[in-house]
Amino acid sequence: MKNLLRPAIVLFIGLTLITGGIYPLLTTAIGKTLFSRQTEGTLIEKDGKVIGSVLIGQHFTEPKYFWGRPSATSPYPNNATASSGSNQGPLNPALVDAVKHRISALQQADPGNGLPVPIDLVTASASGLDPEISPAAARYQINRVARARNLPPARIGELVIQHTEGRQLAVLGEPRVNVLKLNLALDTLH
Structure with missing residues (x-):
């Protein structure tokens, strides 16, 4: 069970960091840099x-x-x-x-x-x-x-x-x- 639980937790934490933190920050930075008028509404x-x-x-x-x-x-x-x-x-x-x-x-x-x-x-x-x-x-x-x-x-x-x-x-x-x-x-x- 331990062999199955550890990779699942690591994958969960990794994907949370990527999809919940890194990706939104990256897309926001690109948007504000290349499309500043549009990102401001x-x-x-x-x-x-x-x-x-x-x-x-x-x-x-x-x-x-x-x-x-x-x-x-x-x-x-x-x-x-x-x-x-x-x-x-x-x-x-x-x-x-x-x-x-x-x-x-x-x-x-x-x-x-x-x-x-x-x-x-x-x-x-x-x-x-x-x-x-x-x-x-x-x-x-x-x-x-x-x-x-x-x-x-x-x-x-x-x-x-x-x-x-x-x-x-x-x-x-x-x-x-x-x-x-x-x-x-x-x-x-x-």
Whole structure:
């Protein structure tokens, strides 16, 4: 028994040191050295104050701002400590009601908008924290934002184009617009 117990204990201690100490310290050091901005949360500062992160959606409700995807986190929208999806399937009546309510709210905020409502403006992402919307979702909101800011829609459309990011490595994902970055750019317009 002694011959079996000693190697097991040594292996347990060795693996604990490697996986619980050495590996986390090594990956943290590499991350902080090569990817310091990302390991700090990719934070955005304005006037020396942190106002958000590129990686976590923000809750905008004013008509003069672009709105992001609905958040499934509760009780507060875009709460990173409560990241999760709603886990409602497409046939769930609660999801159907929530989508109908969101479509109605979008149409009330911009009654003259005849464009189809993009799906990402009425459904939450899997994490409930999505910081980006599709270019179609941004285009859907251009007239409302332009009216609220008393600016030509073409100028707001240019800003959307400037802030549209392409696919990663030219093949991964879909084109997208970071809502926080776009809204910060809006605030710089005169």
